[in-house]
Amino acid sequence: MRHKKRKRRSSRVLFVLISLFVISLFMLKGPLMKSVEARQYIDPNEIKLSKVLPNFEAIRVWGANVIELKEIPLASRLLGRNYGVYVNNHLTKEFSNYNKALEFALGHEDSSIKKKTDNVVLWNNYRRYVLMEGNFYINSFEEVSSTIEYGKEHRMSYIIDQEENKLVWSNFDRQIEFTDETSQGDLFLINPQYPVSSEFIPNNMVNLANHINSYIRVSRNDMEIDEVAFNSITSMLKDAYYDGADQMVVISTYRSYQRQTTLFNNRVNFLLASMGADEARREAATSVAIPGSSEHQIGLGVDFSTLRSMGVSQDFGDTVEGKWLNNNSWKYGFVIRYTEEKMDITGIIDEPWHLRYVGVPHAELMNKLNLCLEEYLEYIKNNLEEEFVDHNEDSYKMYYFDSIYSDELLEFLYNNDNIARISGDGMGGIIITTNY
Numbered sequence: 001m002r003h004k005k006r007k008r009r010s011s012r013v014l015f016v017l018i019s020l021f022v023i024s025l026f027m028l029k030g031p032l033m034k035s036v037e038a039r040q041y042i043d044p045n046e047i048k049l050s051k052v053l054p055n056f057e058a059i060r061v062w063g064a065n066v067i068e069l070k071e072i073p074l075a076s077r078l079l080g081r082n083y084g085v086y087v088n089n090h091l092t093k094e095f096s097n098y099n100k101a102l103e104f105a106l107g108h109e110d111s112s113i114k115k116k117t118d119n120v121v122l123w124n125n126y127r128r129y130v131l132m133e134g135n136f137y138i139n140s141f142e143e144v145s146s147t148i149e150y151g152k153e154h155r156m157s158y159i160i161d162q163e164e165n166k167l168v169w170s171n172f173d174r175q176i177e178f179t180d181e182t183s184q185g186d187l188f189l190i191n192p193q194y195p196v197s198s199e200f201i202p203n204n205m206v207n208l209a210n211h212i213n214s215y216i217r218v219s220r221n222d223m224e225i226d227e228v229a230f231n232s233i234t235s236m237l238k239d240a241y242y243d244g245a246d247q248m249v250v251i252s253t254y255r256s257y258q259r260q261t262t263l264f265n266n267r268v269n270f271l272l273a274s275m276g277a278d279e280a281r282r283e284a285a286t287s288v289a290i291p292g293s294s295e296h297q298i299g300l301g302v303d304f305s306t307l308r309s310m311g312v313s314q315d316f317g318d319t320v321e322g323k324w325l326n327n328n329s330w331k332y333g334f335v336i337r338y339t340e341e342k343m344d345i346t347g348i349i350d351e352p353w354h355l356r357y358v359g360v361p362h363a364e365l366m367n368k369l370n371l372c373l374e375e376y377l378e379y380i381k382n383n384l385e386e387e388f389v390d391h392n393e394d395s396y397k398m399y400y401f402d403s404i405y406s407d408e409l410l411e412f413l414y415n416n417d418n419i420a421r422i423s424g425d426g427m428g429g430i431i432i433t434t435n436y
């Protein structure tokens with residue numbers, strides 16, 4: 001009798017405890033939601049909120065944009081194993097962690113992952129092109145074009161071709177379609193040894209001439225520039241202007257292969273008056289890039305001058321504007337690409353007017369280490385994973401992979417959600433910059 005009573009009492013205690021637990025879960029939900037909303041505005045650069053707020057599957061934040069926030073349904077949080085892996089349409093194994101499920105599914109042909117709460121297929125390996133966002137599967141398609149269409153809506157996404165097992169596209173700071181040459185992205189090297197084809201035209205350019213104001217001055221109506229470089233150059237010109245370097249003029253940005261050919265031939269013809277043909281070509285190449293090797297053809301090279309003396313001149317380096325660029329352009333992702341000191345490596349004379357966009361934090365690190373782009377790309381290969389803390393106290397690491405087919409690259413992509421940028425190096429390699 002007494003025994004029975006105790007049993008009843010303990011089950012009642014258990015019932016109360018469970019009720020309290022469930023009630024407290026519901027009560028927790030309100031304040032957590034609020035804190036997420038607040039954080040979206042307070043600190044948009046904070047990436048890993050999912051760790052702070054365990055009932056949210058992912059929050060992917062970049063720049064000022066909140067990309068996506070998925071709350072894990074209460075039911076699935078309580079049930080735990082929410083992801084079912086199906087092999088040949090049979091439920092084979094269940095997981096509480098999506099990435100564990102993905103890892104298992106990737107090892108099985110004809111597998112798919114279903115969310116058990118609503119039976120939605122989250123991933124399958126039947127279709128060739130897989131779109132990932134951070135380390136989360138988004139969708140897969142048979143055609144690369146439809147995958148890209150879908151990927152455009154997802155910043156920080158990339159596409160893996162499962163048939164050829166390679167990286168084909170990414171959408172971090174810009175949309176990039178990768179080729180084997182990897183001549184894409186902020187960091188890619190272009191020089192006479194690694195030229196681009198005559199057909200190379202950069203995607204997504206902006207005409208600087210459509211944005212002129214007191215500090216954005218251009219010498220022509222046609223001033224196309226890479227869209228990412230455009231965002232940086234506008235803030236750079238503004239800061240220069242208010243810092244007293246107020247006579248700056250942009251005199252050259254994107255240049256087609258044909259235009260570069262004309263400029264090069266004009267230079268050769270001029271020199272032919274005083275030297276032989278071979279010598280004239282060699283000499284011309286030190287000041288006018290050989291067609292296919294100009295940074296102007298890739299939309300990342302910019303020439304500057306001043307209102308006082310329009311045109312390119314070595315004297316530019318001694319002007320207020322030239323000095324300002326020399327001291328400050330790295331903060332905006334630009335480097336002075338050709339200096340006298342590096343002529344042995346670049347083959348190009350001192351050009352204080354020619355800046356190349358390489359992005360943040362690379363420009364700062366190149367400036368700090370006094371490396372030209374050729375040297376810097378070598379440096380990254382030899383100093384993998386070395387942490388770099390920039391002047392804003394943001395921490396970065398750079399990773400090098402030797403091709404878009406690299407298994408290590410694909411594994412790295414699947415396992416990282418703090419990738420900030422993917423760029424080719426123009427020599428077949430890929431450089432990933434992480435920010436944390």
Ligand SMILES: [Zn+2]
Pocket residue numbers: 252296301302303353354355
């Ligand atoms: Zn130039």
